[in-house]
Amino acid sequence: MSQDIIAAVQASQLKTDRPEVNIGDTVDVHVRIIEGEKERIQVFTGVIIKMQNGGLEQTFTVRRIVANEGVERTFPMHSPRVAKIDIVRHGDARRAKLYYLRDRVGKKRRLRDRRRGLDALTMRKEEAATKQAQDAAPAEAAEASAE
């Protein structure tokens, strides 16, 4: 019962218009920065290396390289200070936590595009289908030769 009450309190604060982001995605995080009276937006671009917790408490960590130094920033997903999240590229990640990127240098830092990953998957499927067809074909050919 108490969980329901908490959920109801949180419900009004959840963002409904946020995009579906995944681990490995390269994103532009638009952060609202309030300096006294003025408010401006700063963009932090990088790869999402981890997402933690759920619901209102959900956070994600973005890693980028600034001046040859790795910088990681963790944002609360539902904070009003995170004005917008733009997905630049979908990366193909096979882990839930991409800590291994911290040890990578140079071009190896990049993640495979998920589209390419998907292409490879569909190709593999197609190959398997053709192979099946070929397996079936000799039987047909045998029948044909018998005639």
Added chain:
Amino acid sequence: MATAILGKKVGMTRYYDAEGKNVPVTVIQAGPCFVSQVKTVETDGYEAIQIAFEDIKARNSTFQLIGHDAKAGLGSKRFHREVRLGEGEAAGYEPGQEIGVEAFDAVKYVDVIGTSKGKGTQGPMKRHGFAGQEASHGVERKHRSPGSVGGRSSNLGTGKPKKGIRMAGRMGNERVTVRSIEVIGVDKEKGLLLVKGPVPGANKGLVMVREATRLYKRKAKNA
């Protein structure tokens, strides 16, 4: 007028304020409470109201309490707490009157009273914040011990430690008041009170919320 209400601690969550600041909040399911008794100078020598909270089955109450609640025209209630009032304030209350969270609409700071979580037997470092002994420099097996409890002279020649010397023992499970905490929101529909920061006791524990009796200077300025 003294504003007070009984409620149950629901749990904690976060709240983003207008500036987008992340504020830790405790959700309290407060009220509805009912005035079960009005005490006046004539009847009791002082002015106060007794508020009752949470329905229970009559068979789980006692004959005395059933009669007491019935006198105010109420069903059986689980909790009864007294709230002291200033002179002449008791006239504004009647037995059976309902007190809801609306009472806290205009209140900025509250005191929350609850029973802290029991910690069992604890050493003096955790219980009283003692510094303990050093980690090295010849200290052996006494790193968390309290140290001296007094010598012969400081103990007035009795040979016993003074009364009230702080030692290891039962910790927690006692009445704790957290003073002057900010009210973040009042949900009249659901009867919820959102206050900033933690509140004593476990979830589902009884808490009493009252308007802050004293404020620090900075908070007094805001109120």
